[in-house]
Each structure stands twice: as C-alpha cells, then as structure tokens.
Amino acid sequence: xxxxxxxxxxxxxxxxxxxxxxxxQVLPFVVAIVLLFGFAFEPDADLLVEVTxxxxxxxxxxxxxxxxxxxxxxxxADGVRDGLRLSGMNPSGIxxxxxxxxFVQLIAVEVVLGFTVTILYGAPIDGLGVLIVTALAATAAxxxxxxxxGVLAAGLHGRETLxxxxxxxxxxxxxxxxxxxHGLALxxxxxxxxxxxxxxxxxxxxxxxxxxxxxxxxxxxx
Amino acid sequence: xxxxxxxxxxxxxxxxxxTATRYLGxxxxxxxxxxxxxxxxxxxxxxxxxxxxxxxxxxxxxxxTMYYGFGLAGFASAMYLWKKTEFWDLLAxxxxxxxxxxxxxxxxxGSIWGKPTWGSYxxxxxxxxxxxxxxxLFSGYLAVRALQMDTAVRAxxxxxxxLFAMIDLPIVHYSVDWWRSLHQExxxxxxxxxxxxxxxxxxMTGMLVFALLFTWLLIHRFRVEFLARxxxxxxxxDAIATRRAEVHLDQSHRSPDVLDASTGAMETTP
Numbered sequence: 034x035x036x037x038x039x040x041x042x043x044x045x046x047x048x049x050x051x052x053x054x055x056x057x058q059v060l061p062f063v064v065a066i067v068l069l070f071g072f073a074f075e076p077d078a079d080l081l082v083e084v085t086x087x088x089x090x091x092x093x094x095x096x097x098x099x100x101x102x103x104x105x106x107x108x109x110a111d112g113v114r115d116g117l118r119l120s121g122m123n124p125s126g127i128x129x130x131x132x133x134x135x136f137v138q139l140i141a142v143e144v145v146l147g148f149t150v151t152i153l154y155g156a157p158i159d160g161l162g163v164l165i166v167t168a169l170a171a172t173a174a175x176x177x178x179x180x181x182x183g184v185l186a187a188g189l190h191g192r193e194t195l196x197x198x199x200x201x202x203x204x205x206x207x208x209x210x211x212x213x214x215h216g217l218a219l220x221x222x223x224x225x226x227x228x229x230x231x232x233x234x235x236x237x238x239x240x241x242x243x244x245x246x247x248x249x250x251x252x253x254x255x
Numbered sequence: 256x257x258x259x260x261x262x263x264x265x266x267x268x269x270x271x272x273x274t275a276t277r278y279l280g281x282x283x284x285x286x287x288x289x290x291x292x293x294x295x296x297x298x299x300x301x302x303x304x305x306x307x308x309x310x311x312x313x314x315x316x317x318x319x320t321m322y323y324g325f326g327l328a329g330f331a332s333a334m335y336l337w338k339k340t341e342f343w344d345l346l347a348x349x350x351x352x353x354x355x356x357x358x359x360x361x362x363x364x365g366s367i368w369g370k371p372t373w374g375s376y377x378x379x380x381x382x383x384x385x386x387x388x389x390x391x392l393f394s395g396y397l398a399v400r401a402l403q404m405d406t407a408v409r410a411x412x413x414x415x416x417x418l419f420a421m422i423d424l425p426i427v428h429y430s431v432d433w434w435r436s437l438h439q440e441x442x443x444x445x446x447x448x449x450x451x452x453x454x455x456x457x458x459m460t461g462m463l464v465f466a467l468l469f470t471w472l473l474i475h476r477f478r479v480e481f482l483a484r485x486x487x488x489x490x491x492x493d494a495i496a497t498r499r500a501e502v503h504l505d506q507s508h509r510s511p512d513v514l515d516a517s518t519g520a521m522e523t524t525p
Contacts (some may be wrong), residue, residue, distance in 0.1 A: 181419070185412050189402060198398055199416060202391040203423055206430035213434065232433075236426060243422055247415045250336070254408045 034126040041122070041130025046137060048107055055138050059099050060145050066092045067149050085156040086215035089146060090208050093175070096142045098197055100135050101179040105187040114187065117252065124249030128180055132241065136176040143168050160218030163226040167218065170233035171211035174240050178204050181244035184251045207236055271478040279471050286464035293457040301454060310368045312457050316465035317361035318386070323469055324354015325393060329421035332414035341484075344410040347417060348400050349476040351393055353469060358390045381432040388427050392420045406484070 049055055070088050074080055081088075108114045117127060147164075150156045158164075182200045186192040214229035294312035301308035331347035365383060366376045377383070399413045 178419075181415075185399075185415060189404065191402070195395075195398060195402075198391075199395040202388055202395065203419060205388055206423070206426045209430045209434050232430065239422060239426065243419060247419075250411060251415060254411060 034123045034129070037122040037126025038129035038133060041127050042133040042137075043130075045104060045107070045131060045134030049103075049134070049138060054103055055100070055141065059096055059103075059138070059142055062099065063092050063096050063142055063146050064149055066095060067146065067153055071153060081154040082156050085150050085154050086212045086219065087208075088154075089150055089215060090171070090211045092146055093139065093143060093172075093211075094201065094204065094208060096146075097135070097139055097175045097179050098200065100138050100142075101183040101200070102193070102196060104131055104135050104180065105183045109188065114252070124252055125245040127252065128184075128245050128248035129241075131183075132173075132176040132180040132244065135180060136172050139172045139176060140168065143172065157219055159221055160223045160226060163214060163218035163223045163230060166227065166230045167211055167214040167233060170230055170237050171207050171214075173237035174207045174233060175204055177237060177241035177244045178207075181240070181247055181251075184248055207233065210236065271475045271482070276471060276474050279467065279474075283464065283468045283471050286460070286467060290457070290461050290464050293453075293460055298453045298457040304372060307368060307371045308454070310364050312461040314361060314364040314368060315458060316461040317357045317364060319462055320465045320469045321354050321357040321361055321386075321389075323466065324350050324357060324473075325389065325420075325424075327473075328354060328393075328396070328417050332417035332421075335410060335414045336418075339407075341406075341410075341481075344406075344414070345477050345480050347414065348397075348480060349473050351396055351400075351417065353472045353476055355390065355393050355397065356472075357465070357469065358386065358393070362386055362390060381428075381434065384434075385427050385431040388431070389420075389424065392423065392427075396420060 067088070070092075071081065074084070108117065147158075151158055179200055182196055182203070186196045186199065189195060210229045210233045214226045214233065217223070217226035217229065290312060294309050298309070298312075300306045328347045328351035331343045331350060335343035335347060362383075365386075369378060369383075370376050396413060396416045399416050400409065402409055
C-alpha cells in the first residue's frame with residue numbers, strides 16, 4: 034500500500050512540478066486573496082493582525098479547493114482514471130498518495146502565505162513550534178477530507194459547485210481548531226494552542242482513515 | 256442494486272396512501288390539534304420566560320425529530336453499502352429530506368425564541384451553530400441525491416456523504432462546543448427536571464406527536480420516490496414500445512431488407 038502511495042504521490046508531484054500550476058496559479062491566487070482581505074477590512078494594522086489566524090486558514094481552505102480540483106482534473110483526461118482502476122494498485126494506497134501530494138502542495142502554499150501575511154498585515158511570528166504542528170495536522174486533515182470528496186465529485190456534472198458545498202462545511206471543525214491554535218500561538222499561549230493542535234491531529238486521523246476506506250468503492254464507479 | 260421493475264408490476268403500490276397511513280394521518284392531525292391546545296391555551300406560561308416558552312413545544316420536538324431523521328439516514332446509508340438494495344437507498348433519502356425539514360424548523364423556531372430571550376435572532380452558540388452546520392451538510396447530501404446519473408452510482412456516493420456527515424457530527428459538535436457555549440443546558444436530561452407538570456406533559460406530547468408526524472411523512476416521501484423511479488422506468492419502456500410499434504408498422508409497408516429495431520438484425524420479409 035505504501036509503495037503504491039509513494040508512486041501516486043510521486044506521479045502527482047512530478048506532474049505539478051512540470052506543469053507548475055501551484056506556482057503559477059495557486060500561489061498568485063492566495064496572494065490576491067490576502068490583498069483583497071486587506072481592501073475589505075481597511076489597512077488598519079490592529080484589526081488585520083487580530084483576524085490574521087482566521088484569514089490565513091480561510092485562504093488555505095480556498096487554496097485547498099483548487100489543489101483538490103486539480104488533483105482529480107489531471108486524472109480526467111485520456112482515461113487516466115480508468116488506468117488507475119485497472120492498474121491493480123491498492124485503492125487505499127492511491128488515496129494516500131493523492132492526499133500526500135495535495136498535502137505537500139498545501140504546505141508550500143502555507144509557507145508563502147505565512148510570509149505574505151507577516152509582511153502585508155504585520156502579523157507577528159510567535160510560537161513557531163505550535164504553528165508548525167498546527168499547520169501539519171490541519172493540512173493532513175484538509176488533504177484527507179478533500180481527496181475523499183474529490184473522488185466523490187470526480188466525473189460528475191456540476192462538480193465545481195458540488196465540491197465546495199460538500200467539502201467546506203465538512204471541514205468547518207478544522208477551520209475552527211486551526212484558527213484557535215494559530216491565534217493562541219500568536220498570543221503566546223502555546224499550551225492551549227497545542228491542545229487544539231492535538232484535536233486537529235485527531236481530525237486528521239479520522240478523515241484520512243475514512244477516506245482510505247471509502248476511496249476504493251468510490252473510484253470503482255467514478 | 257437490482258433492476259427496477261415496471262410500475263405496473265404485480266404488488267407495486269399505485270399511490271402513496273394506504274389504510275394504515277390514513278389512520279396514522281388522522282392520529283397525527285388529532286395530536287397536532289391537541290398540541291396546539293396544550294401549547295397555546297392549557298399549559299401555563301413559564302415563570303422565567305413567560306409566553307415565550309410556548310414555542311418550546313415545537314422547537315424541542317423538531318430538534319429531536321431532526322436527530323431521528325439524520326440518524327436514520329446514516330443507518331440506512333450504512334445498510335445500503337452493505338446490502339446494496341433500493342429499499343435502503345430510498346429510506347436514507349426520505350429520512351434525510353424529512354430530517355432536513357425538521358432541522359430547518361428547529362433553527363427557525365429557535366431563532367424566533369432567541370429574539371425575546373437573548374435579544375437577537377442569532378447567537379454564535381455551540382448548539383445553534385452546529386445545527387446550522389448540520390443543515391448545510393445534509394443540504395450537500397441532498398444535492399448529491401439530486402444529480403442526474405445512474406441510480407446505483409448516485410446511491411453509493413450519497414451513502415458515503417451521509418456516513419461522512421455522521422462521523423463528522425461529533426467532531427463538529429465538540430469543536431463548536433469548545434469554541435463557545437451559551438445554549439441553555441438540557442432541562443429534561445437532569446435527574447430532577449425543574450419543569451412544571453403541565454409544561455412537561457405538553458412537551459412530551461409534542462415529542463410523541465412529532466415522532467408520529469415524522470413517521471407519516473417518511474412513509475409518504477419513501478413511496479413518492481419509489482413511484483417516481485418506476486414512473487421514469489415506465490416512461491422509457493413506453494417510449495421503446497411505441498418506437499418498436501412504429502417500426503413494425505413501417506415494415507408491413509416496406510420492401511425487403513429492413514432493419515429490425517428490436518433486435519438490430521437485418522431481416523428479409525418473404
């Protein structure tokens with residue numbers, strides 16, 4: 034299973050590296066959102082710093098939608114999905130591989146986003162350890178749930194609208210926990226921040242396990 | 256999933272009502288009338304909240320009925336993935352749809368009650384927020400069910416969405432609960448409920464009547480969907496039969512070597 038996961042993740046990341054969609058489209062998109070939030074809230078430094086954790090994770094949610102759609106978009110051409118089905122690879126392995134590729138791309142996005150909000154909003158970088166643990170756990174949860182809903186919406190008419198409707202409310206707990214952990218880390222309360230991070234790790238385990246089990250039957254008929 | 260038989264197959268119901276559901280309907284109508292009488296006239300206003308408390312006779316039963324609906328939808332979805340029969344798929348869809356109606360009713364009545372009690376229609380309270388999130392989650396589930404595609408594929412995808420929602424439910428609940436909580440603590444769950452006898456009786460009547468109303472609506476919604484699917488099948492079967500009849504009519508007027516539409520083979524008339 035892990036060999037299959039490594040193969041699929043390698044394929045997706047290689048495709049991403051060669052097509053550069055994340056660097057040429059997703060990264061400018063997140064910078065645009067940060068800029069637009071600035072316009073919406075007036076460039077009042079105090080307010081922007083206060084809402085930075087929420088804005089940061091909302092932006093990550095939007096970016097994750099793009100990465101997930103892209104992750105299944107690359108399978109739709111030339112019957113690649115049929116190829117995956119017929120490859121004899123373990124479906125849970127395919128799921129883990131695709132989720133891992135989304136995870137790596139989102140982490141890259143979060144690093145750039147972190148620098149952008151630090152520069153544009155003047156947000157401090159405190160509690161770096163908690164921030165890293167939070168980012169890893171929340172991103173794993175988003176990649177797990179997103180990949181599950183991605184295959185569910187794959188090949189359907191109206192998948193572009195269906196995916197946000199299914200995915201965004203389902204990961205609302207991730208947004209709550211990640212924003213809380215992020216806010217507490219910035220406020221210097223690392224202990225409470227870590228408790229939220231632990232909760233995020235639990236969400237990640239639940240979402241990834243569910244996705245790994247559901248992916249096979251969903252891929253069969255996508 | 257097994258193939259859907261035509262609508263006029265022996266034993267298939269022709270409409271959504273039956274003797275049992277008609278009796279149940281009368282009981283529900285009587286129960287609702289009794290609930291209105293109890294809620295608006297017979298039960299006294301509460302000491303703390305006055306007349307505002309009367310909406311609880313609808314609000315609390317709506318919320319509990321919502322849980323029956325979503326719980327049944329989750330259970331039926333799991334059963335569908337196991338048994339792959341049309342019954343469980345239809346039951347899951349009907350339960351989720353009726354559950355969503357009661358979820359909307361619980362949200363609306365809670366909001367109306369909140370205005371005089373909290374001073375605003377909405378509070379970012381844990382239970383309110385997680386109920387609204389539940390409403391959106393199951394709206395997504397119904398959106399999947401509304402897709403025009405093969406019923407077996409759609410049923411499987413919908414079942415996974417419902418199961419995910421059921422797994423997400425405690426996660427949503429606890430995360431929102433830790434986030435903030437203003438909602439009144441459950442009154443009935445206490446060992447020594449601080450509630451007047453008549454108020455408690457009205458509330459219990461409301462719960463019973465709403466449970467019966469839920470059952471009545473569920474049966475009807477299930478049968479409507481059952482018949483609608485057969486109607487679709489029948490429409491297609493009728494169209495094929497009409498086309499075949501046209502081809503046969505054509506053949507009787509044509510020269511040899513016409514294509515038999517029913518078999519796709521060339522045949523020669525003598």
